[in-house]
Structures are given as C-alpha cells and as structure tokens.
Amino acid sequence: MTDKALTIETLCKDRGPTRVLSDVSLHVAPGERVALLGHNGAGKSTLIKSILGLTRIDGGSIRIGTAAPGSAQARRETAYLPEAVSFHPALTGREQLRLFARLSGERADVSGLLERVGLADAMDRRIGAYSKGMRQRLGLAQVLLGKPRVALLDEPTSGLDPISRQDLYAIIDELAGQGAAVLIASHALTEVEARTDRIAILRKGVKVADDTLANLSALAGLPIRLRVRARENADALAARLGGSRVNGASVELLCDPADKMTALRSIAAMGEAVVDVDMTPPRLEDLYRHYAKETLQ
Numbered sequence: 001m002t003d004k005a006l007t008i009e010t011l012c013k014d015r016g017p018t019r020v021l022s023d024v025s026l027h028v029a030p031g032e033r034v035a036l037l038g039h040n041g042a043g044k045s046t047l048i049k050s051i052l053g054l055t056r057i058d059g060g061s062i063r064i065g066t067a068a069p070g071s072a073q074a075r076r077e078t079a080y081l082p083e084a085v086s087f088h089p090a091l092t093g094r095e096q097l098r099l100f101a102r103l104s105g106e107r108a109d110v111s112g113l114l115e116r117v118g119l120a121d122a123m124d125r126r127i128g129a130y131s132k133g134m135r136q137r138l139g140l141a142q143v144l145l146g147k148p149r150v151a152l153l154d155e156p157t158s159g160l161d162p163i164s165r166q167d168l169y170a171i172i173d174e175l176a177g178q179g180a181a182v183l184i185a186s187h188a189l190t191e192v193e194a195r196t197d198r199i200a201i202l203r204k205g206v207k208v209a210d211d212t213l214a215n216l217s218a219l220a221g222l223p224i225r226l227r228v229r230a231r232e233n234a235d236a237l238a239a240r241l242g243g244s245r246v247n248g249a250s251v252e253l254l255c256d257p258a259d260k261m262t263a264l265r266s267i268a269a270m271g272e273a274v275v276d277v278d279m280t281p282p283r284l285e286d287l288y289r290h291y292a293k294e295t296l297q
C-alpha cells in the first residue's frame with residue numbers, strides 16, 4: 001500500500017542530446033492540489049506526458065498508486081484535461097459523455113455531471129457550437145466521470161472568463177475532496193496561489209521548489225512590504241521610519257520577516273502621525289520570480 005496517489009522519483013527525460021527533466025521527484029497525496037509552475041519550456045508538459053505514459057522516460061520511476069504509467073490500471077486511475085481539449089464536433093455534450101462512460105465501463109449520471117459543470121442548458125447542443133469555456137467544462141465532466149486517483153490538468157483555465165474560472169476551481173476542489181490527487185500545470189499565478197495546497201516549480205527541467213506557499217516564503221526570506229499612511233507630512237514620516245514616500249500620503253518600507261514586529265512597534269510609536277498600516281507578505285509572483293529566475297544556480 002502507498003499513501004501517495006502519485007509518486008515520481010528522480011525522473012530523467014532526454015530529448016536528443018538535451019536532458020529536459022533532470023532527477024525530478026514529486027509526490028502528491030490523495031486530496032492534495034499541487035500547482036506545477038515553470039517558464040515556457042521548463043518541462044511541465046513533458047512531466048505530464050511521462051505520468052500519462054505517453055513518452056518513454058530515461059531514468060527514475062513513476063507510480064500511480066502502485067501502477068506503472070500507461071498500464072491498464074494507471075490509465076483507469078488517471079484523468080487528463082489538456083489545455084485545448086477537443087471532442088467530436090457533431091456529437092452533443094450528452095452523447096459525447098455517454099460515449100466516454102460506455103468506453104470506460106463507468107455507470108455514470110451523465111446528465112447530473114453535465115449539470116454539475118454548468119452545461120445543463122447546452123448538453124443537447126452539438127459540441128461544434130460550444131465556446132472554448134464550454135468545451136473545457138465538458139472536459140472537466142469527463143475528468144469527474146472516471147473518479148480518478150490522479151487528475152492532471154494542463155492550463156485548465158486558459159481562455160476562460162473570471163466566473164468560469166471560479167466555477168472550474170470549485171469543481172477541482174470537489175475532485176480533491178473526493179480523494180483525487182490533483183496536479184495543475186499553470187502560468188496563472190494569482191489563481192493557483194489561492195486554490196492549491198502546494199507549489200512545485202520547474203526550471204530548465206530541474207525542480208527548484210516544492211512546498212506550501214508559507215514555507216516557500218519563509219525559505220526565500222523575501223521582504224514584507226509595509227505601507228504606512230501619514231496623517232499630514234509623508235516626507236517627515238519617511239525620514240523618521242527610513243522608508244520611501246510612494247504617493248502624496250504614504251510611506252513604503254520593506255522589512256525582513258524576522259524584523260516585522262520591531263518595524264510595527266516603531267510605526268505604533270509614531271502615534272497620531274500614522275493613520276493606517278497595510279502589510280503585504282510576498283506574493284506567489286515574487287516567490288516565482290525568486291525560485292524560477294534564469295540566473296539562479
């Protein structure tokens with residue numbers, strides 16, 4: 001038995017003379033949502049193809065539960081939503097999903113699933129007349145259909161409007177709530193920041209980060225941003241606090257996480273001269289820049 005739904009150990013993959021994945025290890029537990037980030041060409045799609053058993057690997061190992069990628073068991077237990085999902089345009093959404101259910105041997109509530117992904121009104125229309133977002137929703141219904149142990153989602157929200165994105169993440173949460181290990185390859189940092197449990201970052205085929213946002217933040221030691229609004233004279237406040245004036249009325253300070261309380265105490269000591277303080281910890285964007293930057297060795 002294993003408590004990991006997805007286990008990747010020291011995976012290596014070469015494309016010609018180039019090593020495009022180098023000793024990548026990644027573990028995803030049931031119910032966990034992990035974001036897979038990296039610049040273009042970092043190796044995200046290659047990693048997903050390797051998990052799906054669509055490409056031969058040159059070293060290391062991958063297990064879906066205990067099954068090898070590409071085996072009948074792994075195929076049953078893995079669901080994949082590609083970035084640009086495509087279906088037969090002449091079929092209706094309902095017909096397409098019924099076909100998938102029959103092929104996978106699942107007894108499924110096809111109409112219920114289509115309602116769940118917001119296609120109640122469109123399920124009897126031809127897929128050829130669906131928008132990209134509607135096709136993406138149908139793809140997600142297909143992912144839900146198999147009750148997968150591992151769900152691999154490649155840029156699942158690209159091209160979707162903000163409401164559809166929210167809906168899609170709600171369904172991803174449900175999928176994880178049912179015990180699926182979810183790996184989401186994405187460039188949408190703000191979204192995954194709020195909707196995943198862990199962040200893994202690939203840089204040129206090497207995993208350079210793999211932890212919760214809070215731990216990555218602590219490890220990176222990036223500064224916390226404090227914005228202090230002055231009652232009257234922002235220049236005088238900037239001179240006293242040592243920060244810089246950012247607009248007519250505020251002063252911005254960057255402080256080491258370890259010095260946060262000291263900084264807050266000196267701000268409080270300013271008394272009436274300060275009317276408000278905002279504190280912003282490093283965002284995923286800052287962390288991503290830190291971990292994925294090209295100059296990092």
Ligand SMILES: Nc1ncnc2c1ncn2[C@@H]1O[C@H](COP(=O)(O)OP(=O)(O)OP(=O)(O)O)[C@@H](O)[C@H]1O
Pocket residue numbers: 015020038039040041042043044045046047
């Ligand atoms: N079929 C292929 N033949 C040769 N090289 C390939 C092939 N597919 C990918 N590569 C190379 O492997 C490396 C990793 O590519 P991959 O598509 O996995 O990156 P990615 O992180 O998914 O990028 P993106 O964010 O642009 O989708 C790149 O250097 C790419 O050029």
